[in-house]
Amino acid sequence: MSGEFERIARLRDLFGPLPPPDLGIGDDCAVLHDPRPLVITVDSAVEGVHFDRRWLSPADIAARAVEAAVSDLAAMGAAPGELLLAWSLPRESPDDLVTALAHGVLRVTRRLGMRVAGGNLTASPVLSLTTTALGRAVGPSLRRDGARVGDLLAVTGHPGAAAVGLRALLSPRGDEPTFTDFVNRWRAPAARIAEGLALVGRAHAAIDLSDGLAQDASHLAAASGCALVLDADRLPWLPGQREAARALGFDPVELALHGGEDYELLASGPAGAFDAGWTIIGEVRAGDGVQLRRGGVTAPVEPGGWDHFTNGRGTRG
Amino acid sequence: MSGEFERIARLRDLFGPLPPPDLGIGDDCAVLHDPRPLVITVDSAVEGVHFDRRWLSPADIAARAVEAAVSDLAAMGAAPGELLLAWSLPRESPDDLVTALAHGVLRVTRRLGMRVAGGNLTASPVLSLTTTALGRAVGPSLRRDGARVGDLLAVTGHPGAAAVGLRALLSPRGDEPTFTDFVNRWRAPAARIAEGLALVGRAHAAIDLSDGLAQDASHLAAASGCALVLDADRLPWLPGQREAARALGFDPVELALHGGEDYELLASGPAGAFDAGWTIIGEVRAGDGVQLRRGGVTAPVEPGGWDHFTNGRGTRG
Numbered sequence: 157m158s159g160e161f162e163r164i165a166r167l168r169d170l171f172g173p174l175p176p177p178d179l180g181i182g183d184d185c186a187v188l189h190d191p192r193p194l195v196i197t198v199d200s201a202v203e204g205v206h207f208d209r210r211w212l213s214p215a216d217i218a219a220r221a222v223e224a225a226v227s228d229l230a231a232m233g234a235a236p237g238e239l240l241l242a243w244s245l246p247r248e249s250p251d252d253l254v255t256a257l258a259h260g261v262l263r264v265t266r267r268l269g270m271r272v273a274g275g276n277l278t279a280s281p282v283l284s285l286t287t288t289a290l291g292r293a294v295g296p297s298l299r300r301d302g303a304r305v306g307d308l309l310a311v312t313g314h315p316g317a318a319a320v321g322l323r324a325l326l327s328p329r330g331d332e333p334t335f336t337d338f339v340n341r342w343r344a345p346a347a348r349i350a351e352g353l354a355l356v357g358r359a360h361a362a363i364d365l366s367d368g369l370a371q372d373a374s375h376l377a378a379a380s381g382c383a384l385v386l387d388a389d390r391l392p393w394l395p396g397q398r399e400a401a402r403a404l405g406f407d408p409v410e411l412a413l414h415g416g417e418d419y420e421l422l423a424s425g426p427a428g429a430f431d432a433g434w435t436i437i438g439e440v441r442a443g444d445g446v447q448l449r450r451g452g453v454t455a456p457v458e459p460g461g462w463d464h465f466t467n468g469r470g471t472r473g
Numbered sequence: 474m475s476g477e478f479e480r481i482a483r484l485r486d487l488f489g490p491l492p493p494p495d496l497g498i499g500d501d502c503a504v505l506h507d508p509r510p511l512v513i514t515v516d517s518a519v520e521g522v523h524f525d526r527r528w529l530s531p532a533d534i535a536a537r538a539v540e541a542a543v544s545d546l547a548a549m550g551a552a553p554g555e556l557l558l559a560w561s562l563p564r565e566s567p568d569d570l571v572t573a574l575a576h577g578v579l580r581v582t583r584r585l586g587m588r589v590a591g592g593n594l595t596a597s598p599v600l601s602l603t604t605t606a607l608g609r610a611v612g613p614s615l616r617r618d619g620a621r622v623g624d625l626l627a628v629t630g631h632p633g634a635a636a637v638g639l640r641a642l643l644s645p646r647g648d649e650p651t652f653t654d655f656v657n658r659w660r661a662p663a664a665r666i667a668e669g670l671a672l673v674g675r676a677h678a679a680i681d682l683s684d685g686l687a688q689d690a691s692h693l694a695a696a697s698g699c700a701l702v703l704d705a706d707r708l709p710w711l712p713g714q715r716e717a718a719r720a721l722g723f724d725p726v727e728l729a730l731h732g733g734e735d736y737e738l739l740a741s742g743p744a745g746a747f748d749a750g751w752t753i754i755g756e757v758r759a760g761d762g763v764q765l766r767r768g769g770v771t772a773p774v775e776p777g778g779w780d781h782f783t784n785g786r787g788t789r790g
Contacts, residue, residue: 185512188510242517244517
């Protein structure tokens with residue numbers, strides 16, 4: 157296995173330089189001249205906690221790690237900018253692991269027009285990818301604390317679809333064609349950058365769905381000091397999603413609420429904030445916490461999303 | 474052990490909010506409004522690779538991890554700004570580990586006037602601290618590629634002093650008073666922010682000494698396309714440093730060249746660039762690589778710094 161400096165040189169070739177006067181890989185720091193307000197987040201993906209190499213190629217692992225970080229930029233309504241990649245690799249890793257991971261990152265940077273500005277390589281007992289994602293504010297950022305009583309709640313995509321895919325992989329039936337679309341949604345999420353940008357100046361608050369709709373909604377409710385009421389009858393399902401969940405022994409609504417790893421967005425705002433890509437699933441009321449309206453009954457939902465310090469699976473802070 | 478969200482809340486209390494309009498811990502991203510060019514780096518410290526809990530308290534581990542990242546800001550001549558802390562903690566970690574780590578970070582942020590703007594907590598089989606450090610350019614950044622033939626080379630502090638401390642800890646003699654000062658230099662490095670800032674507009678190039686003077690000088694030589702000649706007779710020693718190295722069975726010059734983890738600065742520039750805190754140790758010539766002048770003989774020095782992919786100990790990319 158080649159040394160750290162050869163690997164860094166290879167990554168510099170793959171990711172390319174930054175346009176002057178910016179300075180990217182190859183010095184002690186990157187230097188970036190964008191004068192707009194900086195929107196920045198960091199996220200880690202750890203083998204055995206957030207991913208399993210049985211189910212994901214190295215390119216998938218890296219792309220997924222980056223999409224998860226970039227999803228936080230989407231939730232703030234930021235324009236995507238640069239990435240810093242801090243990768244910890246087991247000593248026995250083959251040389252082509254770094255290249256394969258890099259190709260996964262390139263999938264995302266090409267999709268979103270992002271640039272790799274720097275990073276760090278280190279040895280570690282466990283494969284771990286920490287991504288710092290930088291964006292720029294194009295208007296007022298979509299914070300968690302802006303939801304107002306009377307707002308509508310809307311989501312992108314199909315909450316719970318990724319959870320169906322993960323449950324299929326955890327079952328003996330992961331290879332069945334019925335589950336292919338769901339497995340792919342878990343395997344290759346796509347941060348909702350365009351949808352987040354479209355909310356700027358229109359919606360009042362947003363958060364991305366990493367830990368499950370119930371858990372993430374509870375953060376929005378707590379930060380905004382109000383109650384979020386979700387309507388089970390309005391949850392947007394992919395074709396076959398409910399049937400696939402039931403075939404695996406799960407209530408599809410439970411997976412939508414508690415499944416996590418969708419990397420969709422949940423936003424709060426007036427009706428006019430939401431384009432065709434959004435589904436209205438509830439509203440904001442006075443009170444606190446998250447409530448579910450299902451079959452005419454409205455009852456509190458415990459967050460119960462995945463918290464890996466207590467539950468043991470991957471999630472994000 | 475408490476959950477991720479309680480821990481994040483505790484960290485938010487300890488580190489405090491950012492002054493408006495900036496937005497720190499508690500949303501999907503931090504938002505920062507400083508309009509100056511951004512200088513940014515990321516660095517990881519992994520248990521068993523970069524540190525060992527037998528020799529460092531949790532506060533020391535965290536302070537050291539942050540100083541190592543901030544040292545890259547010093548090397549570019551940047552003013553220190555914000556930190557993002559991505560911490561991976563073993564599941565069985567006691568609750569007070571996060572608090573103890575945070576107090577180590579506070580040591581650094583108070584010393585340098587930095588602010589914690591965000592981070593991420595995750596479970597992991599191994600304790601690992603990844604620090605994203607943000608600074609701002611106050612003038613032209615000190616790059617690695619600016620050294621010119623005829624420049625003088627200068628260092629801060631006492632290269633090799635930290636290596637004496639580490640070798641003492643690795644020996645049965647780590648507790649002897651002779652080694653206390655050296656152990657402390659290894660244990661609690663201090664990024665040379667003021668010294669880096671003082672070089673802006675005066676020196677031509679700089680790098681921090683993380684991997685050893687020879688290795689780091691070789692990066693500067695390669696980036697600048699010239700040869701760096703170091704003079705063994707001009708290396709600045711702490712009182713007792715040479716004797717301590719020899720008592721442990723090492724050549725003090727070898728430790729200065731290859732020891733690493735000093736987090737001092739090496740800079741290239743005209744004589745007028747260097748204040749009293751700097752020691753001139755050589756000059757820049759036409760050619761390539763690093764050479765050592767010792768006892769009247771000038772000979773190439775192999776980088777031979779620590780590269781943890783091939784040598785197995787901690788270093789940085």
